[in-house]
Amino acid sequence: MRRPVPIDPAEVALWRARLPEAFGVGPARRAARVGGWLALAALVVSWHVWFDITPKRILEGLGGLGTIVVLMIPPSPGEHWDQIAKDLVETAAMAFLGTLVAASFAVPFGFLGAKTIARNPLFHFSLRRLFDGFRGVDQLIWALVFVRAVGLGPLAGVLAIAVADVMVLAKLYAEAIENIEHRQVEGVESTGAPHPLVLRFGVLPQVLPVMVAQALYFFESNTRSATILGIVGAGGIGLAIAERIRIRAWDEVAFIILCILVLVAAIDAVSARIRARLIGRMHPALA
Amino acid sequence: MLELVGLTRRFGHVTAVDSVSLAIPQGQMVGIIGRSGAGKSTLLRLINRLIEPTAGRVVFEGRDVTALRGRALRNWRTDCAMIFQQFNLVQRLDVLTNVLIGRLNHRGTLSSLFKLFSAEERALAIRTLDRFDLAEAALQRADTLSGGQQQRVAIARALMQEPRVILADEPIASLDPRNGKVVMDALRRINREDGLTVLCNLHTLDTARQYCDRIVGMSRGRVVFDGVPAQLTAEMVREIYGMTEDELEAAETVTSTALDTVARAAAAA
Structure with missing residues (x-):
């Protein structure tokens, strides 16, 4: 039951001017947030490199595990x-x-x-x-x-x-x-x-x-x-x-x-x- | 037109609502009165389908809503918004988000998961809050507001649903008289200005007389009175409450929730 929001653009602008914080975070905060996520991703990738985690090693390990299970x-x-x-x-x-x-x-x-x-x-x-x-x-x-x-x-x-x-x-x-x-x-x-x-x-x-x-x-x-x-x-x-x-x-x-x-x-x-x-x-x- | 046809609900061998039949034209403000345990809450929950009826039907604008399932049921719930005695806001969310919750059945689930509400929706939410003088509180956490303010936020949330009917279950029972008056005024305003049908459980006779076009009296699950406030005679009051109006008023004075005393005090001041 999706319905359009019953409000016209002029009024939206009016409320945005009166209460700007209610319309989401500003560009600085948004940049900080994106930066945080990027830093987390970089950390995760760098640790994979450090520990030499490669698909090849994981696959070989699975083979060894299979032998043990047998x-x-x-x-x-x-x-x-x-x-x-x-x-x-x-x-x-x-x-x-x-x-x-x-x-x-x-x-x-x-x-x-x-x-x-x-x-x-x-x-x-x-x-x-x-x-x-x-x-x-x-x-x-x-x-x-x-x-x-x-x-x-x-x-x-x-x-x-x-x-x-x-x-x-x-x-x-x-x-x-x-x-x-x-x-x-x-x-x-x-x-x-x-x-x-x-x-x-x-x-x-x-x-x-x-x-x-x-x-x-x-x-x-x-x-x-x-x-x-x-x-x-x-x-x-x-x-x-x-x-x-x-x-x-x-x-x-x-x-x-x-x-x-x-x-x-x-x-x-x-x-x-x-x-x-x-x-x-x-x-x-x-x- | 909202029609209840022989609506019945039994819990074990207790009949909470006993073949209630009512026809309520669109835009009417109806007060439901009766002692606690008379079946008022159960009746409202039956209409919203939070409780399933044992027998009978709820018909809205010619459509039987008693058998609706899934999406159709959720759409019906969006059409008849509930107001609760304890407000039922999400305390840890801000007021704005609480009001935006009223839009959830009108928008995509995925974008709602990440709270990606559009500027239009936010503006509408603030405008609705502003109708009840709460725009400035939009970014506060819900639990920082007083009871009367929280109930007005709950009304704003209900309006965001763009409902046709408002079901208010003892909306002022947890409020002091002054806040009770503010909330009842708000309910009457949306009844008059937005043309919404309002069904309101009330535990004080004065409030029902003062605000409602029509009063329905319930006793032991049955409708024992249905008429305009002027028709509510002393005889009828005794049948609904099992005591005279004087005794009832004495009890009300003790619990001090009667609204006209506040109105009188305000007029005198």
């Missing part, structure tokens, strides 16, 4: 399927414990890091920079550090997951707390309730579903990333995969990968149901 069929559990099962459970358990520890510490840090709660700007700035500092170091680096500190095995993995995620979750929690609806907090405040209880009854019921939902996402994501922590000796299924790749037992690698996929899908399905219930209608008694 070797993977049919997947086979090999002789040590009981060990694989144990390692899978260990991987999920590491992810769960690590996420649980991270989320528990992230809640108080999140409250302290929200500028609507801890109002001192210097304190807020320092704490946020601390969050950033921890987030700058990847899980795998933490795993290497903790393997040296507490020895080989799942404990190093749990600690690596917990330390790497606590500050990420704290930042997300702080932002969730900053974005809550203030009216509800005001309602509790207006009754004369002491500050900690204002947080407990005005803020927490609003953010708790978000916090749990994000922790569940992290649990699922950590189960995937915990599969590689084993490569540096921090427990889990990673070691089993690395060993089999070294001896080119691709059929067994494929079997383990399929097991991981099933595990992650199962965790995702369960946590999706929990999240839906939490965000939909959390039982008042749990809030």
Whole structure:
């Protein structure tokens, strides 16, 4: 139902004279915008040249990948399927414990890091920079550090997951707390309730579903990333995969990968149901 | 002519709208009154097809719009613009873009995706805003405006659709009396000046009497009154609201949304 705009050109000119900013950006801003896009394109192209990314190399790589996929069929559990099962459970358990520890510490840090709660700007700035500092170091680096500190095995993995995620979750929690609806907090405040209880009854019921939902996402994501922590000796299924790749037992690698996929899908399905219930209608008694 | 023929909507075993039949000539300003839960909102949503009827038909200028699908349905929605109690503007967009949203069904999807509105459309949007003294606010974010201003932006958005009918669902229930008057004046202006049919759910009798050519009273989903304001007797008010007009007025004074008190105060000042 396209219709012409019912207005004549003289009137358009009139309004353009009265409110020029409403008719789009000026030539200077337009040039800056085009310049920005061109700079981005130049950067992307130059990195392709630097990394020697050529269609030929990508095609050859695909050929190599094809060979590996052929070797993977049919997947086979090999002789040590009981060990694989144990390692899978260990991987999920590491992810769960690590996420649980991270989320528990992230809640108080999140409250302290929200500028609507801890109002001192210097304190807020320092704490946020601390969050950033921890987030700058990847899980795998933490795993290497903790393997040296507490020895080989799942404990190093749990600690690596917990330390790497606590500050990420704290930042997300702080932002969730900053974005809550203030009216509800005001309602509790207006009754004369002491500050900690204002947080407990005005803020927490609003953010708790978000916090749990994000922790569940992290649990699922950590189960995937915990599969590689084993490569540096921090427990889990990673070691089993690395060993089999070294001896080119691709059929067994494929079997383990399929097991991981099933595990992650199962965790995702369960946590999706929990999240839906939490965000939909959390039982008042749990809030 | 907008005709409703035996329009019915059931939710489970609750009948929200119960075989409503009305014929509304083009250009009439109709106030729909009744207690909350009487089916007023559902009736407007049935006309716009935001809700599907269980039975009955909506006929506009001889054309049955109850069975429309896809593009035809969207065109019908463009023809009958909605005004909401909570304004329903996109808070993070500026006022100008909110008003231009009214043109979306009149223009190409691709250019709209990139907000490539033409100078003509922008000028029309500003002119429409200027009718309600809001041209200067065009580049502000919608959430920086007061409720009364936001509702006038919503009316400007509705006009950009070039509709034939305006459906206003409790347009002043979230506003203070003074802003309520400004918004009702705006609705009456577009009714008189643009010849648009206006169907307006109202929760105060005074507002309906003051602004509307015709009043439809609903109770438990049924039309129990249909006439000019003068015909609305005390007997009728009791049937619609289940209380006398004095009791109703007392309740209205408590909620202080009656408009004539403002008008009187303004006249006295």
